[in-house]
Amino acid sequence: MKKKTIFLLSLILTISYLSFSTTQEVSTKTNCFSYSFQLTPHDPIIITHNDNFTQLGFQGGGTDQNPYLIHNLRIIAAAGDGINISDVTDSFVIENCYIESPFKAISLSYIESDSNQFIVKDNVVNNSDLGIYVHQCNNIILFNNTLANGSGPGMLLNSVEDIQIERNIVLNNFGFGVMLVNSMNTNISSNIIYLNVFLGLLLGPLTSNILILNNIFYWNGADNSTNAEDVGSGNHWSDDALSLGNSYSDWNNEGPYLIPGPSGSIDFFPTNDTDGDSMHNGFELGNELDPLEEDDFLDPDWDGLDNGRECELGTDPKDFDSDDDGYDDGTEVAAGSDPLDPNSTPENRRSRTNILFLSILVSITVLSLLKGTKKRNYT
Numbered sequence: 001m002k003k004k005t006i007f008l009l010s011l012i013l014t015i016s017y018l019s020f021s022t023t024q025e026v027s028t029k030t031n032c033f034s035y036s037f038q039l040t041p042h043d044p045i046i047i048t049h050n051d052n053f054t055q056l057g058f059q060g061g062g063t064d065q066n067p068y069l070i071h072n073l074r075i076i077a078a079a080g081d082g083i084n085i086s087d088v089t090d091s092f093v094i095e096n097c098y099i100e101s102p103f104k105a106i107s108l109s110y111i112e113s114d115s116n117q118f119i120v121k122d123n124v125v126n127n128s129d130l131g132i133y134v135h136q137c138n139n140i141i142l143f144n145n146t147l148a149n150g151s152g153p154g155m156l157l158n159s160v161e162d163i164q165i166e167r168n169i170v171l172n173n174f175g176f177g178v179m180l181v182n183s184m185n186t187n188i189s190s191n192i193i194y195l196n197v198f199l200g201l202l203l204g205p206l207t208s209n210i211l212i213l214n215n216i217f218y219w220n221g222a223d224n225s226t227n228a229e230d231v232g233s234g235n236h237w238s239d240d241a242l243s244l245g246n247s248y249s250d251w252n253n254e255g256p257y258l259i260p261g262p263s264g265s266i267d268f269f270p271t272n273d274t275d276g277d278s279m280h281n282g283f284e285l286g287n288e289l290d291p292l293e294e295d296d297f298l299d300p301d302w303d304g305l306d307n308g309r310e311c312e313l314g315t316d317p318k319d320f321d322s323d324d325d326g327y328d329d330g331t332e333v334a335a336g337s338d339p340l341d342p343n344s345t346p347e348n349r350r351s352r353t354n355i356l357f358l359s360i361l362v363s364i365t366v367l368s369l370l371k372g373t374k375k376r377n378y379t
């Protein structure tokens with residue numbers, strides 16, 4: 001019996017030695033973006049009157065159905081603003097532009113109309129002091145712009161009303177991500193605001209009736225957790241009827257999220273998986289996936305593991321061979337080796353399996369021999 005116990009113990013020890021752990025973390029990376037549209041180089045644009053659109057050669061009629069169109073331009077301003085529009089009432093659209101400016105990339109001021117709309121969409125602002133500045137305006141839509149790598153705030157709105165701020169990416173600015181002061185009746189929805197140095201979203205003094213829904217506030221502030229602050233009154237950070245709130249990297253994953261600041265606002269429906277695709281926002285942002293679209297079923301690195309499975313395993317969904325050992329993640333998982341350990345490969349997994357089988361075989365043989373010896377001793 002004693003020899004049998006020693007054999008079993010050695011077998012357990014052998015199996016433990018041959019097993020491996022799968023707890024390695026994937027490092028966080030900063031998103032980058034690409035510019036795929038064709039752009040025409042253009043000087044900075046200053047418009048201070050409705051007539052200037054036509055005078056500067058921009059197509060359109062100034063109505064909502066046929067707005068003046070500033071699009072597909074590449075503006076690198078050596079001084080002053082990239083695009084500065086003020087004191088107009090005719091409809092216009094700024095879209096698909098790439099802008100850099102040492103001051104404000106896009107500045108809109110004193111643009112007010114009860115009927116016309118002013119749209120800024122699909123632009124990329126990079127390396128500017130202030131991404132988008134809006135002052136004393138209404139009826140403006142800021143949609144799907146990327147505001148990145150600024151030396152100041154991504155977006156600053158002062159004395160505005162009826163503004164839609166939707167689907168923008170505000171990233172890595174050396175200031176606030178988005179800041180509003182003295183503003184009301186504005187919707188901020190489905191924006192991704194992350195890695196900004198001061199604060200993600202600041203609702204400053206005299207803000208009221210701002211609705212903030214379905215946004216992602218991650219890793220803002222020097223401590224990576226200064227995501228939001230509300231010093232206004234009557235702003236709404238969640239919707240009871242829709243059971244919808246926002247996402248904050250410093251939420252503790254249970255209960256409501258208390259918005260910092262004297263307003264005492266509460267988000268009753270915070271989440272860490274905004275698009276509900278089972279991959280948490282931190283993993284999606286850290287791996288350049290889309291935290292606003294279900295993309296768990298995609299396999300962008302062609303390693304045979306979809307993004308959802310890579311999230312479960314902690315492997316890199318944009319790298320087919322996460323541990324750089326020459327075997328892609330899918331092959332490693334299928335073979336039972338560790339896709340996060342370069343010392344664990346399908347090849348040495350096979351040789352370990354062979355050793356395991358061999359040791360079991362030897363042990364069984366030794367046991368049988370011992371049993372035979374015992375029997376002979378009794379006879």
Ligand SMILES: [Ca+2]
Nearest residue numbers: 290291293295
């Ligand atoms: Ca997603």
Ligand SMILES: [Ca+2]
Nearest residue numbers: 299301303305
């Ligand atoms: Ca994959």
Ligand SMILES: [Ca+2]
Nearest residue numbers: 316319320329
């Ligand atoms: Ca992978």
Ligand SMILES: [Ca+2]
Nearest residue numbers: 321323325327
């Ligand atoms: Ca590998």
